[in-house]
Amino acid sequence: MSAEQKRADPKSITPQSEDFDRWYVDTVLRAELADYAPVRGCMVIRPYGFALWENVQRALDDMIKRTGHSNMYFPMFIPESFFAKEADHVEGFAPEVAWVTHGGGRELEERLAIRPTSETIICTLYRDWIHSWRDLPVKINQWANMCRWEKRTRLFLRTTEFLWQEGHTFHATDEEAGGEVSEMLGCYRELAEEWLAIPVIPGRKTESEKFAGARYTESIEAMMADGWALQSGTSHHLAQNFTRAYDITYSDRANTLQHPFQTSWGLSTRIIGGVIMVHGDDRGLVLPPRVAPVQVVVVPIVRSNDPEGTALVEDAVRRIQAEAGSSVRLRVDDREGMRPGEKYAEWELRGVPLRIVVGAKDLAGGQVTLVRRLDGEQRTTPLDGLAAQLPGLLEETQHALRARAQQRLEERSVDVASLDELVAAFAERPVFASGPFCNDPACEVRIKAAVHALTVRVLRADRSADGAPCLACGKPADHVALFARAY
């Protein structure tokens, strides 16, 4: 089938190789993860997409609790005067803030920002709640919606309103805050790698890429199937920048007034876009079992003119359901009047990791057919003991997905020692290039100019340059930077 014909077929999605961006949009819409809302740049997260987000949320929320944080909730409206105290922060967010100017039919005396992030209102409140070294550390988190008026939006990756969690902590010492920053980045890494099967590269942002108001920002960077990078979680060391600006003080053990050290860290619905773009294929989504809303779909093959066979099939399906119990998230697709092939295609589009096909033919030999979404691998297997194997099969898929993503990351990563090598690395296709970098903003500008749409993703936490010459200026470099095109 030619590309032209495929486009005319409303049931098909654009192949990745033809147009990756269009494939992404087709997949999100057709798999019913989300749809466009009537307001520019906004999206509706549909039940299937939200179920996926809830599973991500649950995993991360457990980690947040495990590391000693409590959830709470701040309002979404932030008075302009609260917002304006930290200069870098205001300047950094000013162009993206939406303002409420009217309420109750009248113009407000003071404009209200719709939060683009909550440092300012949290600091304002904690000024009253932190007084003593005994009040520290403060380790809180909130799950909330945010608003950033972006000029160019993309489903999940960058929308005007989005959902995330933002953690905010206050500590007595600089070192303790630094430990918090890396501990939470570690949680994000664990979420990405263990739950979403997405290998990531952790590191520190350059000055130009860091959070407005932070001393430094760390992030995890993931490679999408097209070789582009996605910043998938960020953690900021705010030092005393906000606690000074918002005048948060406490008495230490020696009864001297101190400003606490602060951190903040966030992970958003954007990560859903990452899951889609890392694992998906031309049939649609491929979801990691640990977060898939439906882990196993059972498709019974029944014929209206074969009541005997139908009864056998229905018995077998009931047995699978009963034996699987709550050990896996299993759905039986017993919709009438829909042919099996149609059901297969639909659940493949939706990325369900395992499919069990139950038909009279296989059942005659006490078997059913098992199909893996990951690679389409198909085999018959005894009905006896099948349900007990499902959790193990799902774990296998989870690991295979992770390994596949890891392999792609390695295949499309290169080390470069000069600007020429950097340019050559991107000549054919987008890659992750790593090379020695002195972290001078002027060098960053030169490097970005060398390759179209290139950015410095992070100064890698896992690599050291050992004084090798910076690939832009040749001076001894402390860092190995990751260079890539980014969403």
Add this chain to the structure above:
RNA sequence: CGGGAAGUAGCUCAGCCAGGUUAGAGUGCACGGUUCGGGACCGUGAGGUCGCGAGUUCGAAUCUCGCCUUCCCGACCA
């Protein structure tokens, strides 16, 4: 926010250039039947303020202007 493309049924689109019966197709949807192990087939039926608003005209999906939304490419940014 600049450049380009697009918006007609849930979806993919034709019709527009050269304005004129009741606006079409495929797919999807509902019902009936035959089917049923990879997106079946036959029949019947429902479904559209032609993105929104002005204007030109006896008459606008079609021409003009403005606006909105989406997609692509930039600039900007999570």
